[in-house]
Amino acid sequence: MTPLDAIAAAIRTVLHDTGRDAAAIAPEMLLAADLGLDSLDLAQTIVLLERSLGVDPFRAAPAVAPRPAIRTVSDLVSIYSAAIDSPRSHTP
Amino acid sequence: MTTAANATTIAHLADAPAEDRLASAVALVARQFPDRTAIVANAGGDSRRVIDYATLAAAITKLEAELAGARPVGIVARAKRVESLVVIAAACGREHVPVAFLAEDARDLVGELRDWLPLDDSLTLPPTAAAGPRREFETVPPQVVVATSGTSGPPKLVDHSWDSLLAAARLAEQWHGRGWLLVYDATRWAGLQVWLQALLTAGRIVVPASRDPDLVAKACLDEDVSILPATPTLLRRLITSGDRAAVSTMKLDRITLGGEAADAQLLDQAKALFPNAKITHVYATTELGEVFRVTDGSAGFPAEWIGKQLPGGARLSMRRDGELLVQLSRDTAEVATGDLVERRGKRFEFTGRRSDVIVVGGAKVFPKRVEEILRGVPGIAEARVYGLPSAITGELVAAEIVVHEPLPAGTTPDQVRSAALAICRERLEPHAVPRLLDFVKKLATTAAGKIPRR
Known part of the structure; x- marks a missing residue:
């Protein structure tokens, strides 16, 4: 599964679980404005992705490092792609 | 005998x-x-x-x-x-x-x-x-x-x-020569209380080979157990996951619950299944020993107990945030119990342990409340709610559920899941709705027979 597929699947689950319609998900979509994701939804997405991709880049990152802006689906894709390439960030 | x-x-x-x-x-x-x-x-x-x-x-x-x-x-x-x-x-x-x-x-x-x-x-x-x-x-x-x-x-x-x-041991004749089920760890406070009580009154300690509900039911029947001391979690598992026919043949005349709060739903189920049993829940901690016991079959304890001296000599009070305080006797200090209570009508009911509270984006969630709602969903037998660490919101509410086996005809686990989430959305604030809902065969319990919260 590519990161984009996994992210799209996770977002669809979040929307479905919270009783919303899961529309088509495209990389350029804004997480908040287009998909309606709030911080709880994002937190759930991250937990689901840890299960499907085996990484949690947000937990692995040192607390002092500035968190990259996450505005679009493709922001998430780049964060997860980078995390998957860095073996140290894999959760045990 | x-x-x-x-x-x-x-x-x-x-x-x-x-x-x-x-x-x-x-x-x-x-x-x-x-x-x-x-x-x-x-x-x-x-x-x-x-x-x-x-x-x-x-x-x-x-x-x-x-x-x-x-x-x-x-x-x-x-x-x-x-x-x-x-x-x-x-x-x-x-x-x-x-x-x-x-x-x-x-x-x-x-x-x-x-x-x-x-x-x-x-x-x-x-x-x-x-x-x-x-x-x-x-x-x-x-x-x-x-x-x-x-x-x-x-x-x-x-x-x-x-x-x-030995303060809580009962030596009166009605307690003599009885069969006591020991599902607690025998080295812990609750377990010690059970086997000490049994042996002080010429009774029988029955230790089941495992906590499997069907085996526990069989052990009770075979060994003529009449007194069942258990945590609400263990009793709930016996009632909801055990073979109904075997469990209903257990001849219990006493059920003593402790270690966790007993909710109204469980008390009602137990009353229906064991109509001849007297059901008591005991409030005790390893530090304080037994503080009080409630025998009226309702959840929590009567509201008038707060601020009054109880028959055992203890005095209960409540901190402004709802934490229950206990003073065992006049010359001892007041102890913060870590248990949170809330007034509901004429009762105070336990909402959970202070340390169990899940904090999601700064807002509190009582896992016990979410568990009670989940257990009320048709098809769900048992539920455990816990906090999952999250870099975004601090914690996230997560749940494990055990469904009834078999599910009613035509019901799929997916439908149970959707129904559970829909009911939670209806009855809970958004941050308290579980964000992770896993189906498991059986819930983990601690060695003390309680629900682990982390």
Whole structure:
């Protein structure tokens, strides 16, 4: 599964679980404005992705490092792609 | 089996010094009814073991002699078998040797008990015992050290006197010669209470081979158990996951719940399934011992108990944030229990442990409340709600659920999941709705029989 597929699947689950319609998900979509994701939804997405991709880049990152802006689906894709390439960030 | 012959003698046990009572009670029954069963271990399993009172009394006498010779500073009970723990407790009490019961997860704390000798199922003191430090003085009464369950923090050791350990034991005749189910860990406060109570009243301790609901039901039936002390979690598992026919044949006349709050739904289910059983829930902690018991079959406790002295002498009060405070007697300090209560009509009900509260984006969630809602969803038998760490919101509400087997015809697990989330969305604030809902075959429980929260 590519990161984009996994992210799209996770977002669809979040929307479905919270009783919303899961529309088509495209990389350029804004997480908040287009998909309606709030911080709880994002937190759930991250937990689901840890299960499907085996990484949690947000937990692995040192607390002092500035968190990259996450505005679009493709922001998430780049964060997860980078995390998957860095073996140290894999959760045990 | 009649106990009439020794009923008055048992009642007189209360006059003996507390540390002598266990050994005296066992010896008393052993003299009158040597073959009477004291303990059934691995009940319902393949390697069932029966220990009678005469065997138990002989082992106690033997260990007493060893302790009298070695005079150790203290004994750490490392035995795994219930009968060995009984022998160690009785002999140490009689010989005024301090004794510690360390549950599996508290073994690291043994360092705090320097110079104390370990004693395992062989019930033989190590050969070095004679050369070790000896107790010189008998100025303080011997204590019993018990580890807390560590449900809401690392386990710690708590000192008790034999008096406080036996304070809740009931010696009246109605309690004599009964079969007691021991599903608790025998080294913990709750487990100690059960086996001490059983042996002080010429009863039978029945230890099931596992906590599997069907096996527990079989053990109760086979061994004529009439008293079931359990956590609400263990009782709920028996009721919801056990074979209905087997469970309903259990002839219980007492169910004593403790260790966690009992909710109205469980109390109602238990009343329906065991109409002849008196259901009591006990509020006790390893530190305080038993504080009060509620016998009216409703959840929580009567609202007028707050601020009033209870029959046992304890006084309850409440902090502004809802935490229950207990003052055991006039000359003791008020203790914060870590348990949160909330007024509902004429009752105060427990909302959960302060340390169990899940904080999602700064807002509090009581896992017990979410569990109660999940358990009310058709198809769901058991539920556990816990906090999952999240870099975004601090924590996230997560749940594990066990569905009824089999599910009603035409119902899929997916439908149960959707229904559960829909009901939670309807009844809970958005941050309290579980964000992760997993189906599991069975819920994890702690060694103390409670729901783990992290």
